[in-house]
Amino acid sequence: MNKIVILISIIIASFTIEAQVKTPAPSPKATLTQMVGLTEVEINYSRPSAKGRAVFGDLVPFGKLWRTGANENSIISFSDDVVIDGKTLAKGKYALFTIPKADEWEVVFYSVIDNWGTPEIWDETKVALRTNAKSEIYDNFVESFTISIDNLDLNFAVLEFSWEKTHVTLKFEVPTKKTAIANIEKVLSGPSAGDYFSSAQYLFQSNVDLEKALTYVDKALEMKKEKPFWYYRLKSLIQAKLGAKKEAIETAKLSLAAAEIAKNQDYIKMNKESIEEWSKK
Numbered sequence: 001m002n003k004i005v006i007l008i009s010i011i012i013a014s015f016t017i018e019a020q021v022k023t024p025a026p027s028p029k030a031t032l033t034q035m036v037g038l039t040e041v042e043i044n045y046s047r048p049s050a051k052g053r054a055v056f057g058d059l060v061p062f063g064k065l066w067r068t069g070a071n072e073n074s075i076i077s078f079s080d081d082v083v084i085d086g087k088t089l090a091k092g093k094y095a096l097f098t099i100p101k102a103d104e105w106e107v108v109f110y111s112v113i114d115n116w117g118t119p120e121i122w123d124e125t126k127v128a129l130r131t132n133a134k135s136e137i138y139d140n141f142v143e144s145f146t147i148s149i150d151n152l153d154l155n156f157a158v159l160e161f162s163w164e165k166t167h168v169t170l171k172f173e174v175p176t177k178k179t180a181i182a183n184i185e186k187v188l189s190g191p192s193a194g195d196y197f198s199s200a201q202y203l204f205q206s207n208v209d210l211e212k213a214l215t216y217v218d219k220a221l222e223m224k225k226e227k228p229f230w231y232y233r234l235k236s237l238i239q240a241k242l243g244a245k246k247e248a249i250e251t252a253k254l255s256l257a258a259a260e261i262a263k264n265q266d267y268i269k270m271n272k273e274s275i276e277e278w279s280k281k
Helices: 002-018 176-188 193-205 210-222 229-241 245-262 265-279
Strands: 029-036 039-046 075-078 082-084 087-089 092-100 104-110 127-150 156-173
Touching (some): 092 127, 104 156, 229 245
Antiparallel strands (some): 075 092, 082 087, 092 104
16 A cells, blocks of 8 residues: 555656746846857846836846846956956956946946845955946837947947846957967967977877977976976876887876875875886886
C-alpha cells in the first residue's frame, strides 16, 4: 500500500513539474551589446510599457530614485575605463539608477548590482559616478522603456533613455586612441617573452618542430631579466624530447633552483623527478 502511495505521489509531482505554465513577462528582459571604438558596452535591463498610463511625474515620480527599468537592477558594463562629464568611471559592471526630473535626470552608476529594484539601504560609498543628463520632450511616443547607445564615434557615444515622450541623453568617452596606439606599439615592437613562451609551449605540446620550440623558449629566456622557473622547465622538457638528456638535466637544475627560491612545491617535485629519470638513461 505504501509503495502505491509513493508511486502516485511521484507521478503527481512529475505531472506538476511538467505542467508549469510559461507566460510572457509584463516587462521583458533585453540585452544590448555595442562596440564603441575598441570598448565593449553591454546593458541588461527589463522593459516596462506605458499601457496608457502617464509615466514620468506619475508612474515614475520626479525627484525619487528609480531602478531605470523594471524588476532586478538594470546593469551596464564597460570593458575599459570611460569618461563621463570629465570624470573617470572604471571598467566593470554597474547598476544603473536614475532620479528623473522634468528638465534633467541624475544618473548614478552603483557598484552593487544584485538588488531587486533600488537598494533597501543606500550606501553612498558604492556610488562609482554620479552625473546629470539632459531630458527633452519629443513628439514621437515610445511605448516600451528603451535604453540605447547612439551617435557612435571612434572616441565616444551617447547613452539614451527613451519612454513615453521623454528622451534623455548622456555622452561617454572611450579610450580608443590610447588603446589603439598601445596595440600598434606592441605589435610593431615585436613578440614579447610571453609570446615566445606560448609559441614554444604549443609546439612542444603538439610535438611539432621541437627545434623551433627550443629556439622560441631560448628567446623568451633571453628577454627575461629574472628567469622564470616554468620557462626553464619547458626548455628542459623540449631538450629531453630532442634526446639531449645531459642538457635537459642542467636546465632542470636551473628550474629547480628557481622553484626552490619561489617555494613552488609542484615544480620542485617535477624537476627532481625529471632529473632522477633522465639521469638513469
